[in-house]
Amino acid sequence: MTPPAQINGARLLKRLDDFAAIGATPAGGVNRQALDPHDRAARALLTSLALERGFRVFQDPLANLFIRRDGKNNHLPPFLIGSHLDSQPTGGRYDGALGTLAAFEVLETLEDAQIETDVPVEMVAWTNEEGSRFAPGAMGSMAFSLGHIPQDWHDIRGTDGALWRDALAATLAALPIAEPRPLGFPISGYLELHIEQGPSLEKENIPIGIVTGVQGTRWLEVTVTGQAAHAGTTQLAFRRDPMAAVTSALHTLYETVMPADENARLTIGRIAALPGSVNAIPGSVSLSVDLRHPQADRLDSIETQVLAAFQDSAALHGCKVDIRKTFDMSPAPFSTAVIESVEQAARHLGLPFKHMVSGAFHDALYVARVAPAAMIFVPCRDGLSHNEAEYVEPEHSIAGARMLLQSTLDVPGR
Amino acid sequence: MTPPAQINGARLLKRLDDFAAIGATPAGGVNRQALDPHDRAARALLTSLALERGFRVFQDPLANLFIRRDGKNNHLPPFLIGSHLDSQPTGGRYDGALGTLAAFEVLETLEDAQIETDVPVEMVAWTNEEGSRFAPGAMGSMAFSLGHIPQDWHDIRGTDGALWRDALAATLAALPIAEPRPLGFPISGYLELHIEQGPSLEKENIPIGIVTGVQGTRWLEVTVTGQAAHAGTTQLAFRRDPMAAVTSALHTLYETVMPADENARLTIGRIAALPGSVNAIPGSVSLSVDLRHPQADRLDSIETQVLAAFQDSAALHGCKVDIRKTFDMSPAPFSTAVIESVEQAARHLGLPFKHMVSGAFHDALYVARVAPAAMIFVPCRDGLSHNEAEYVEPEHSIAGARMLLQSTLDVPGR
Structure with missing residues (x-):
């Protein structure tokens, strides 16, 4: 024993x-x-x-x-x-x-x-x-x-x-x-x-x-391109500001993705504006998007939401958006x-x-x-x-x- | 002649x-x-x-x-x-x-x-x-x-x-x-x-x-500090995400400052998240704010708006905000x-x-x-x-x- x-x-x-x-x-x-x-x-x-x-x-x-x-x-x-x-x-x-x-x-x-x-x-x-x-x-x-x-x-x-x-x-x-x-x-x-x-x-x-x-994980690399311009001389009507476009898309996503689904994760860990001058509207803004969810189909639909948010807000601000998927791990x-x-x-x-x-x-x-x-x-x-x-x-x-x-x-x- | x-x-x-x-x-x-x-x-x-x-x-x-x-x-x-x-x-x-x-x-x-x-x-x-x-x-x-x-x-x-x-x-x-x-x-x-x-x-x-x-010009250097945390493991309720706080403040400012006053200029030319990992909620986000207006009193009130927007949204996201004025040129x-x-x-x-x-x-x-x-x-x-x-x-x-x-x-x- x-x-x-x-x-x-x-x-x-x-x-x-x-x-x-x-x-x-x-x-x-x-x-x-x-x-x-x-x-x-x-x-x-x-x-x-x-x-x-x-x-x-x-x-x-x-x-x-x-x-x-x-x-x-x-x-x-x-x-x-x-x-x-x-x-x-x-x-x-x-x-x-x-x-x-x-x-x-x-x-x-x-x-x-x-x-x-x-x-x-x-x-x-x-x-x-x-x-x-x-x-x-x-x-x-x-x-x-x-x-x-x-x-x-x-x-x-x-x-x-x-x-x-x-x-x-x-x-x-x-x-x-x-x-x-x-x-x-x-x-x-x-x-x-x-x-x-x-x-x-x-x-x-x-x-x-x-x-x-x-969880499944997807990483997206988003670049929104507008028109670099002078911070002081450029009126709102003439701005094609990628930072304003990114802000608007992220606002929509922060307000919807995670609040609507407790298993969803949305994280922006990296962001940069180019050329990066205090006194210039950036020509482009790039950021990383980390998406996670335990279900593959939900991950798909969140990714669709992210694409739509950036496309809509880029269009609204006269900008273009490029989104590449850099990592995709299934749940x-x-x-x-x-x-x-x-x-x-x-x-x-x-x-x-x-x-x-x-x-x-x-x-x-x-x-x-x-x-x-x-x-x-x-x-x-x-x-x-x-x-x-x-x-x-x-x-x-x-x-x-x-x-x-x-x-x-x-x-x-x- | x-x-x-x-x-x-x-x-x-x-x-x-x-x-x-x-x-x-x-x-x-x-x-x-x-x-x-x-x-x-x-x-x-x-x-x-x-x-x-x-x-x-x-x-x-x-x-x-x-x-x-x-x-x-x-x-x-x-x-x-x-x-x-x-x-x-x-x-x-x-x-x-x-x-x-x-x-x-x-x-x-x-x-x-x-x-x-x-x-x-x-x-x-x-x-x-x-x-x-x-x-x-x-x-x-x-x-x-x-x-x-x-x-x-x-x-x-x-x-x-x-x-x-x-x-x-x-x-x-x-x-x-x-x-x-x-x-x-x-x-x-x-x-x-x-x-x-x-x-x-x-x-x-x-x-x-x-x-x-x-125009008068003011430059503010804003740092919002939250808590760096894992992008995958941290539920919304436990996040103190400075990127979400910055997004919310900027959304408010882009929606109000310039649309309400055609002489106002608000530009975010520089932004960075630290530590800057794709898969980490940033510990802090720093950005520059360039404000311009031909009237000194309007510049004051816009600056007050900016401070309030960041303070409110930082508080909402459990973050702290530090704002320094790095340049101030009167109209x-x-x-x-x-x-x-x-x-x-x-x-x-x-x-x-x-x-x-x-x-x-x-x-x-x-x-x-x-x-x-x-x-x-x-x-x-x-x-x-x-x-x-x-x-x-x-x-x-x-x-x-x-x-x-x-x-x-x-x-x-x-």
């Missing part, structure tokens, strides 16, 4: 502190960018902790790091739990690290309790989720889901000028003790714990979010079976939960293409993330780890 | 061509920036033309160039007519050049007709009106009105790295034949012919604008006496005219501080200026010169 499995909360919190020290910033955050020396140090520490517990350690050609605890049927594909260890340049202590270290805690807890799982359970730390040093993000999980490394990645350079392939080779070489493994081997499922990176769980005082999928629903086992775990543990859709990208988005997958969210203070002030209450970190353990025990076919 | 004074249109048009060749650009414009070799060549050509006609040539310490035709009472302050010879880097053939060469044509016409004026008449070409190579603009007329060179000008560097004081010294030295003259000597009045740099005369098919003053009314003599000249010549306020700065704005001054505008095609496509119909250039001549003959106390 095995003892009941019980997450060691103090150990998890200590691990979070220990890893936050690797790349710690003076302001209390973390700067541990993909494939940099701090990232390598974090991989090395996790590997040594794993080897102490007798777990096997693997890395694939993308430097995705796997820590394996064998189960009853070791010829069957493992069940994967984890997240990433890299951070934004002024990142926080929890984004990625919580999901990775909680997954390691699950392995240790299973080991402490001497529980033999049906299939092997493996912790994974995906390479370069953030994409801040080397773009694109989620390289590790994307290549894993593809089963190969896209050709055009080889010449990628980082923001620091480093060649991605050199940084990758150095990272792989720094961990010779890890056993090599092919890219994209079969897995039985994937579950990722992550901080919400938004405020809704905290505001509603709910400790657990069960993530049913990832990705997660596995119903994995979601149900997570719900069952929450009920088992008596933890209040709600279903939610992830507004951010995650490694799970890519892994879901090749295996049943889902995610668990826990609240973070003020919804802050990608920020040195990122903070998760200790009880929420522990509750997340408990959910991860219980779900791992409950997942069908695990 | 002297023959009637008659502008030599062909000669004026030839002069415009000859000077447009100095610094000509392939696209048909002019790049003759202040104190550069082309500017020096233009000064040299004008000087040689003046000496051929027996006029005296002077330059003051700012390299303002004066060409004098004596009158009956040469101990009295001269009446000044002119403009500037420098251009924008991709400027046109008429901005400044028309007013300068038409003034020279007035001197030649007076000479041809052997008219003896009561006071001396002098053509002036002010140094660096444009301010595109060396900022600020209107240095020549500003220093003339001050009677000294501001201390902080000495270390000004040009966009090409040149020291202003070196370029000035080289320009002065290049014209040793010009007699030196102190800065800011007494003058009896000033009249400047200039292209409108706006479309209203052309659209209304009126050849002459009589400029009653220069400058021109001399009633000079305006009246210009009106009389238009009636005398049978030329349709309208009164207008200049939306742009001009040298006349500074000269008006020390002497009775006014301006005459002629139409330019499509209102285009500061543009290589700048164009003035020959008959409008000639009509402008005729007005300048007739007004010079009519100015009281001239």
Whole structure:
């Protein structure tokens, strides 16, 4: 008879502190960018902790790091739990690290309790989720889901000028003790714990979010062209002002898109007027539009609304509009079976939960293409993330780890 | 008995061509920036033309160039007519050049007709009106009105790295034949012919604008600060989006300020969102606001409207707003006496005219501080200026010169 499995909360919190020290910033955050020396140090520490517990350690050609605890049927594909260890340049202590270290805690807890799982359970730390040093993000999980490394990645350079392939080779070489493994081997499922990176769980005082999928995202690059002219000499009637046209279109969109649909997201993150003189009506204004929605058809109709708003207001102001779609990621629903086992775990543990859709990208988005997958969210203070002030209450970190353990025990076919 | 004074249109048009060749650009414009070799060549050509006609040539310490035709009472302050010879880097053939060469044509016409004026008449070409190579603009007329060179000008560097004081010294030295003259000597009045740099005369098919003053101008630098957050994870209710706040304020202002008052001008020439990521709600948005109006009290009330719009909409979006005034130029009314003599000249010549306020700065704005001054505008095609496509119909250039001549003959106390 095995003892009941019980997450060691103090150990998890200590691990979070220990890893936050690797790349710690003076302001209390973390700067541990993909494939940099701090990232390598974090991989090395996790590997040594794993080897102490007798777990096997693997890395694939993308430097995705796997820590394996064998189960009853070791010829069957493992069940994967984890997240990433890299951070934004002024990142926080929890984004990625919580999901990775909680997954390691699950392995240790299973080991402490001497529980033999049906299939092997493996912790994974995906390479370069953030994409801040080397773009694109989620390289590790994307290549894993593809089963190969896209050709055009080889010449990628980082923001620091480093060649991605050199940084990758150095990272792989720094961990010779890890056993090599092919890219994209079969897995039985994937579950990722992550901080919400938004405020809704905290505001509603709910400790657990069960993530049913990832929103679809579209990026539009809009340029409205009018006629540059003198700010002082040009009367209203003679203006073809692209800034006035953009303002009018955005006003319409801000007033309609999000107020009419709580699942819709409309964000203007970038805007510039050319030539950019205080005393000249701009000749053109360019801006980015980020649209998100969990449903593909709603995303279509919002995009149509955006096009119409800019076309109408450009026409009204004697301007022309050019709209290009620069990114289009379809909504990705997660596995119903994995979601149900997570719900069952929450009920088992008596933890209040709600279903939610992830507004951010995650490694799970890519892994879901090749295996049943889902995610668990826990609240973070003020919804802050990608920020040195990122903070998760200790009880929420522990509750997340408990959910991860219980779900791992409950997942069908695990 | 002297023959009637008659502008030599062909000669004026030839002069415009000859000077447009100095610094000509392939696209048909002019790049003759202040104190550069082309500017020096233009000064040299004008000087040689003046000496051929027996006029005296002077330059003051700012390299303002004066060409004098004596009158009956040469101990009295001269009446000044002119403009500037420098251009924008991709400027046109008429901005400044028309007013300068038409003034020279007035001197030649007076000479041809052997008219003896009561006071001396002098053509002036002010140094660096444009301010595109060396900022600020209107240095020549500003220093003339001050009677000294501001201390902080000495270390000004040009966009090409040149020291202003070196370029000035080289320009002065290049014209040793010009007699030196102190800065800011007494003058009896000033009249400047200039292209409108706006479309209203052309659209209304009126050849002459009589400029009653220069608008007041205020520049505000507005920063709205909210909370940077993830574009995908942050629901509307939790957003403190400075871009939404700015849009709402600008919408209100575009809908009210200019539509309610045809003399008001509101221009947003510069805008930027920080951090400027496609997928992040910006933490702050900064923009410039250029406000103009011929009446000081209206300018005050429009500024109050702008402040209120940003404060209200920032509050509505949970943002803060910071507004700094970076430039404040009071409206400058021109001399009633000079305006009246210009009106009389238009009636005398049978030329349709309208009164207008200049939306742009001009040298006349500074000269008006020390002497009775006014301006005459002629139409330019499509209102285009500061543009290589700048164009003035020959008959409008000639009509402008005729007005300048007739007004010079009519100015009281001239």
